[in-house]
Amino acid sequence: MGRPREHNERTAERLLDAAEKIVEADGLDSLSVRVVAHATGTTTRAVYTLFGSKDGLVVALGKRAFELLGSAIRDLPQTPDPIDDLVEAGVVVFRRFVVAHPSLFVIGFQQLLKPPGLAAGFRDAAADSYAGLKERVARLGPSRLDGRSVQDAAVEFHALCEGLAALELRGLLPDGREEDVWRSALGALVRGFSLRPS
Numbered sequence: 001m002g003r004p005r006e007h008n009e010r011t012a013e014r015l016l017d018a019a020e021k022i023v024e025a026d027g028l029d030s031l032s033v034r035v036v037a038h039a040t041g042t043t044t045r046a047v048y049t050l051f052g053s054k055d056g057l058v059v060a061l062g063k064r065a066f067e068l069l070g071s072a073i074r075d076l077p078q079t080p081d082p083i084d085d086l087v088e089a090g091v092v093v094f095r096r097f098v099v100a101h102p103s104l105f106v107i108g109f110q111q112l113l114k115p116p117g118l119a120a121g122f123r124d125a126a127a128d129s130y131a132g133l134k135e136r137v138a139r140l141g142p143s144r145l146d147g148r149s150v151q152d153a154a155v156e157f158h159a160l161c162e163g164l165a166a167l168e169l170r171g172l173l174p175d176g177r178e179e180d181v182w183r184s185a186l187g188a189l190v191r192g193f194s195l196r197p198s
Contacts, residue, residue: 012050014040016064019057023103028112031057058113059121065108066122069097070129073136082139083190089136090161090186091179098165105169109162133158144194153193160189 018039022031033047033054040046051057072093078085098105106112108126111119137145137154145153164182167173173181 062108062122063125065104066125066129073132086136086190087186091182094161095182146194
């Protein structure tokens with residue numbers, strides 16, 4: 001019988017939890033292997049064994065962002081109304097993710113990373129999450145998309161979500177009415193897909 005793994009998935013989760021909190025509190029530049037190890041009461045060896053480097057840790061945080069989103073979109077119930085379901089995907093899934101994990105939003109979506117090529121390390125997780133959004137958009141059907149491709153409509157929806165998220169994180173949405181603003185803006189966008197420009 002082999003020796004049990006010294007650094008397992010549970011350790012990896014603890015390290016990622018600590019790394020996320022460090023980035024949230026002090027920014028991405030404050031993240032280091034030593035600081036994460038210290039915050040979890042483990043060794044730098046554990047971080048290097050599980051993630052390879054600080055860059056590997058950042059990539060793992062990016063993957064975590066999209067895995068959380070992808071899982072939440074898949075778990076969101078579907079109703080007979082695809083318009084409301086798509087709006088709910090923005091409000092209930094994307095907004096709540098951003099509010100709960102602002103540092104993951106910065107890493108995964110704003111990608112202010114050094115070196116910039118790190119984002120390639122979580123591209124597959126991002127694509128998988130985005131596929132869940134496109135499935136929700138596709139449920140609208142050709143008549144509600146009025147000639148738009150699913151891809152174009154998904155990009156427009158995503159762009160509005162990302163913009164609303166950036167505004168909310170900077171405190172620029174009306175205090176106490178943030179969710180209402182999201183619901184109103186996304187509802188107007190999705191219902192407007194079916195309107196031909198004059």
